[in-house]
Amino acid sequence: MENLPPAGYARRILLAVTGLSPQIVTETLYALAVDAKPAFVPTEIHLITTAEGAERARLALLSDKLGWFHRLRHDYALPEITFDAHHIHILHDAAGQPLADIRSPADNLACADFITEKVRTFTAAPDTALHVSIAGGRKTMGFFLGYALSLFGRAQDRLSHVLVSQPFESSWSFFYPTPYEHIIETADKRLADARDARLSLAEIPFVSLRHGLPTALLDGSAGFEAAVDAARATLGPARLELDLPARTVTAAGQTFRLPPAELALLAVFARRARENEPALSAPHKEVPDAAWAERYLHELHAIVGPMGDSASAEHALRDGMDGSYFSSRLSKLRRTLKRELGPAAGPYLIEDGGGRPHRYRLALAPDAVRMVGPGRLASLR
Structure with missing residues (x-):
């Protein structure tokens, strides 16, 4: 029509x-x-x-x-x-x-x-x-x-x-x-x-x-x-806030909850964007990557807390994170962001760089990211 x-x-x-x-x-x-x-x-x-x-x-x-x-x-x-x-x-x-x-x-x-x-x-x-x-x-x-x-x-x-x-x-x-x-x-x-x-x-x-x-x-x-407010947020500069203990995301004028598994992945890239660190390569398929498992579990523990249930993820990643685990979490994260933010989701999606090998990042300026973690507040700079 x-x-x-x-x-x-x-x-x-x-x-x-x-x-x-x-x-x-x-x-x-x-x-x-x-x-x-x-x-x-x-x-x-x-x-x-x-x-x-x-x-x-x-x-x-x-x-x-x-x-x-x-x-x-x-x-x-x-x-x-x-x-x-x-x-x-x-x-x-x-x-x-x-x-x-x-x-x-x-x-x-x-x-x-x-x-x-x-x-x-x-x-x-x-x-x-x-x-x-x-x-x-x-x-x-x-x-x-x-x-x-x-x-x-x-x-x-x-x-x-x-x-x-x-x-x-x-x-x-x-x-x-x-x-x-x-x-x-x-x-x-x-x-x-x-x-x-x-x-x-x-x-x-x-x-x-x-x-x-x-x-x-x-x-x-x-x-x-x-x-x-939603229209203003969409037309204005992108800003992202993650409240890890509350498991909420605020972006494009909307606040919504994310499951710990997807929030942990978003937190990995949000933290790197806030610290202005370079893009990351994804883990190779069927090749466990210990460094990737460590950075992911660090954010997951911050989300679920010391008494939270992270045993399943720890068991799955005991030898490291492989490409299949990474791709599954990334796909679910993207779907949720698009559902919650609609066309405004673009700036908050994890980019893969467009070329090969893919290098992933959250393309936000350091001062556009704010993270609330256990016992501390990472302020906008």
């Missing part, structure tokens, strides 16, 4: 934020489905708004008396579009209560998390194309929605703002240009015919950071700040 235009996707979603002006929904729908060439006709519409905004949207767009969403579909013979009260998502505060407005820093953060999760969810399925409108709502709502699309958006997703010609802008009575005469009162108390209105959709380019986010962040629930 990589070369498919947005209109060619089976599931096409229009997502908008609104405040007290639900007209944004019908204006954007008209611009996309009627006026645009080629047309983008959503299969479903979702709205993010406050408690009062939700009630206004329900009454103005979906009620039997006004129902401007249904009128628009009828006037322009648009196909079925799924949009009902269940598709109007009300913002909640940190306590789970519906937000009447966004006033405090806590409200802003709750709003950001809510919008981020909606965008992450809608962009998770590969058969979807998401069109995001930031024309309505408070400025912070539009900012968070646009930022969330930058974090999670894909090639088929779009971001836009709809513009309405004068004197129809800000008029409560205007919802879209009708194909027939429809006289309304404008914001400055004049009369005008809605069919004379002109709408233009300003598409806003955005930089997608999705491919730099860890896979775990894309697959699971992530708040706004966590997603932003």
Whole structure:
């Protein structure tokens, strides 16, 4: 689906934020489905708004008396579009209560998390194309929605703002240009015919950071700040912290645990990078290497502690470490790092130098590595 235009996707979603002006929904729908060439006709519409905004949207767009969403579909013979009260998502505060407005820093953060999760969810399925409108709502709502699309958006997703010609802008009575005469009162108390209105959709380019986010962040629930921190860590210089007693790794803005066997191998190369020591050759296949066993077991003992279980590794390496043991640990380490960090894993993978014979190293600067060990802290230099 990589070369498919947005209109060619089976599931096409229009997502908008609104405040007290639900007209944004019908204006954007008209611009996309009627006026645009080629047309983008959503299969479903979702709205993010406050408690009062939700009630206004329900009454103005979906009620039997006004129902401007249904009128628009009828006037322009648009196909079925799924949009009902269940598709109007009300913002909640940190306590789970519906937000009447966004006033405090806590409200802003709750709003950001809510919008981020909606965008992450809608962009998770590969058969979807998401069109995001930031024309309505408070400025912070539009900012968070646009930022969330930058974090999670894909090639088929779009971001836009709809513009309405004068004197129809800000008029409560205007919802879209009708194909027939429809006289309304404008914001400055004049009369005008809605069919004379002109709408233009300003598409806003955005930089997608999705491919730099860890896979775990894309697959699971992530708040706004966590997603932003992960993007910053990916775009910023690589830094690695190993906490050996806690068995944790911190890299690219993520902290996760590693099994002692893989962590010990990573610690061997992290320590050499911190001390600016040269790359190492791997042990030869079926030829035990005592020096390799010693450096590996040194890190393993630091991880499991004096009472920890290292007997199995000590027995396997009693004559030294051979190439098969090394390759097995290295493969598992690489898989785990890629799973936890996604595309951001690159700087933290053990390199083999590319040529033969392979010489392995962790290509980080000494001051980019921090190691916490038993009873001491190796600080960044």
